[in-house]
Amino acid sequence: MSISSHLDDPLDVGLSWVNRFATLGDDFYAQLSPTPLPAPYWVGHSTSAAQAWGLDPQWLQSDDALQAFTGNRSFAGGLSLASVYSGHQFGQWAGQLGDGRAILLGETPGWEVQLKGAGLTPFSRMGDGRAVLRSSIREFLGSEAMHGLGIPTSRALCVTGSDAPVRREEIETAAVVTRLAPSFIRFGHFEHFCHHGHHDQLKRLADFVIDTHYPACRDDTRWGGNPYVSLLAAVTERTAQMVAQWQAVGFCHGVMNTDNMSILGLTIDYGPFQFMDAYDPGHICNHSDHQGRYAFYKQPNVAYWNLFCLGQALMPLIAEQEQAIAALETFKAIYPLAFAQRMAAKLGFAELQEAHRPLIEDILKLLAADKVDFTIFWRRLSHWAREQRADDASVRDLFLDRVGFDAWLLSYSELLAHIPRGLAADLMLKTNPRYVLRNHLGEEAIQAAKRKDFTVVADLLKVLERPFDEHEEHAAWADFPPDWAGSIAISCSS
Structure with a gap:
C-alpha cells in the first residue's frame, strides 16, 4: 500500500496555535512528526467536539481533515511532539514511560490536540506506536459518552482507519483517534x-x-x-x-x-x-x-x-x-x-440529608446481593418516582429479595413524600441515564466497522451524546445485555 504524505505542506484552517507546553524546553518532550498511514478512511467524527474546539464541522468531513487527523498532513502553526513522563503501573514503579504512540499536534486556545496511534516516538519502548480499530472506537465512543454524562473527560474529535496491519494477539488494522483536552499533563x-x-x-x-x-x-x-x-x-x-x-x-x-x-x-x-x-x-x-x-x-x-x-x-x-x-x-x-x-440526586433529592445515607447504603447492598443491572434499575426507579403506583412491578421484578426491596421502597417512599413528585422524578431522569456505553454495544459497533459499516458508530454516538433522552428508535440499546456480553474480554492490548 502506498502512503500519501504531505507533512511538508501544512494546512491552514484558521486555527490560532499557541503551543505553550513546547515553551517548557527540550527536557519535556521530543519534537517529531507522525508516521503516515496508507489509504485512510473515516470511522467516525464528533460534531459536538468540533464545535467545542472551534473547528468547522463541515471541514471535519473533508479529505484534508482525513489526512491531517491520520497523521499524513500537518497544521500550519502546530508543533508536533511527544512528551516524557514516568509513573507507577499496577502499584509498581515503572520508570520512564512517555507518549509511546500519542503525538501532540499542538495547542490552540483552550485545547491541546493529540493523535493516538500516530506512530513510533522515542518513548515507544517495545511498542509499535500504533493503535488498532477496536480500541480506537472504544476510546472515541467512551470519551464522548462520558462527556454526555457530564463527567470531566478528554474529548474525542474523530477516528480514522487504515487497512495497514498491526500485530496484537492477532493481526488487526490500524486506526488513529484525535483527542482534545485542555492539557494532557499527568x-x-x-x-x-x-x-x-x-x-x-x-x-x-x-x-x-x-x-x-x-x-x-x-x-x-x-x-x-x-x-x-x-x-x-x-x-x-x-x-x-x-x-x-x-x-x-x-x-x-x-x-x-x-x-x-x-x-x-x-x-x-x-x-x-x-x-x-x-x-x-x-x-x-x-x-x-x-x-x-x-x-x-x-x-x-x-x-x-x-x-x-x-x-x-x-x-x-x-x-x-x-x-x-x-x-x-x-x-x-x-x-x-x-x-x-450524587447518589442522593439519583434518588431524587436535590440536597443531601443524613436520612438519605442509610437509604443509599441499603439499596447498594440490595443491588449487589442480587446482581441487579445498575443502569436499568436507576432508570426504572426514575419512572416509578413519577407515578408511584403500588401495582408497578417494573422495579420490584429486578430483585430476587422482594421482601428486602419492599422494605427499602417503603422507607424511600416515606422520604420521597416530602418532595413534589414531579420535581423528584425530573431530577432523577436528568441524573440516571437511559443509555451508557455497555461493552456489547461497543462490540457491535466494532464488528460493523470491521465490515466497513460505520453507521453503528455514528448512531451510537448520537445516542451517547444525549444519554438521558429516550431515543425510542434505539430502545433496544437500553435493554439488558445479551448473554454473550459476559464473554467479552477487554485488556491492556490495544
Missing part, C-alpha cells in the same frame, strides 16, 4: 522529574500548570501561601469529584496507573474500561488486572494512592510534609460527600 510528568532529581524542571512544570490552569493557587492562603501545596489540594479535590461521578454511574477505569491520571481531574486514556451491567462492587473490567487492583470498589482508594504519589513528587517544592499530608487528607472528606450527593 501525575507521571511530575514523578518523572522528581525521580531523576531534576528539581528545576519540576518547578518549571508546576509553575506552568499553576499559571495556566490553577491561577487561584497563587492567592490561596490556606497553606501558608505555598502555591504547590495549594496545587496538590486542588488536584485532590478535582480527582475526588471525578471518581465520585465514576462510581455513581458504574464506570470502571481499568488502568488507574499514575501515568493515566490527569493533573486536571479529567478521565483520560480509555483503554480497558467498562460501564457495569450487573452491579458488582468487586467487578474487574480489565482482564490484564490479574490481582484486581483496579476493581470497581477500589477506585476511590486507588485515586487517593495515586494522589499520594503526586504529593511525593511535589515534595521538593512543598518541603513541609505535614502540609502535603493535610492537602491529601481533604480527599477523605471530599470524596464520600461528593459520592453521597
Whole structure:
C-alpha cells in the first residue's frame, strides 16, 4: 500500500496555535512528526467536539481533515511532539514511560490536540506506536459518552482507519483517534522529574500548570501561601469529584496507573474500561488486572494512592510534609460527600440529608446481593418516582429479595413524600441515564466497522451524546445485555 504524505505542506484552517507546553524546553518532550498511514478512511467524527474546539464541522468531513487527523498532513502553526513522563503501573514503579504512540499536534486556545496511534516516538519502548480499530472506537465512543454524562473527560474529535496491519494477539488494522483536552499533563510528568532529581524542571512544570490552569493557587492562603501545596489540594479535590461521578454511574477505569491520571481531574486514556451491567462492587473490567487492583470498589482508594504519589513528587517544592499530608487528607472528606450527593440526586433529592445515607447504603447492598443491572434499575426507579403506583412491578421484578426491596421502597417512599413528585422524578431522569456505553454495544459497533459499516458508530454516538433522552428508535440499546456480553474480554492490548 502506498502512503500519501504531505507533512511538508501544512494546512491552514484558521486555527490560532499557541503551543505553550513546547515553551517548557527540550527536557519535556521530543519534537517529531507522525508516521503516515496508507489509504485512510473515516470511522467516525464528533460534531459536538468540533464545535467545542472551534473547528468547522463541515471541514471535519473533508479529505484534508482525513489526512491531517491520520497523521499524513500537518497544521500550519502546530508543533508536533511527544512528551516524557514516568509513573507507577499496577502499584509498581515503572520508570520512564512517555507518549509511546500519542503525538501532540499542538495547542490552540483552550485545547491541546493529540493523535493516538500516530506512530513510533522515542518513548515507544517495545511498542509499535500504533493503535488498532477496536480500541480506537472504544476510546472515541467512551470519551464522548462520558462527556454526555457530564463527567470531566478528554474529548474525542474523530477516528480514522487504515487497512495497514498491526500485530496484537492477532493481526488487526490500524486506526488513529484525535483527542482534545485542555492539557494532557499527568501525575507521571511530575514523578518523572522528581525521580531523576531534576528539581528545576519540576518547578518549571508546576509553575506552568499553576499559571495556566490553577491561577487561584497563587492567592490561596490556606497553606501558608505555598502555591504547590495549594496545587496538590486542588488536584485532590478535582480527582475526588471525578471518581465520585465514576462510581455513581458504574464506570470502571481499568488502568488507574499514575501515568493515566490527569493533573486536571479529567478521565483520560480509555483503554480497558467498562460501564457495569450487573452491579458488582468487586467487578474487574480489565482482564490484564490479574490481582484486581483496579476493581470497581477500589477506585476511590486507588485515586487517593495515586494522589499520594503526586504529593511525593511535589515534595521538593512543598518541603513541609505535614502540609502535603493535610492537602491529601481533604480527599477523605471530599470524596464520600461528593459520592453521597450524587447518589442522593439519583434518588431524587436535590440536597443531601443524613436520612438519605442509610437509604443509599441499603439499596447498594440490595443491588449487589442480587446482581441487579445498575443502569436499568436507576432508570426504572426514575419512572416509578413519577407515578408511584403500588401495582408497578417494573422495579420490584429486578430483585430476587422482594421482601428486602419492599422494605427499602417503603422507607424511600416515606422520604420521597416530602418532595413534589414531579420535581423528584425530573431530577432523577436528568441524573440516571437511559443509555451508557455497555461493552456489547461497543462490540457491535466494532464488528460493523470491521465490515466497513460505520453507521453503528455514528448512531451510537448520537445516542451517547444525549444519554438521558429516550431515543425510542434505539430502545433496544437500553435493554439488558445479551448473554454473550459476559464473554467479552477487554485488556491492556490495544
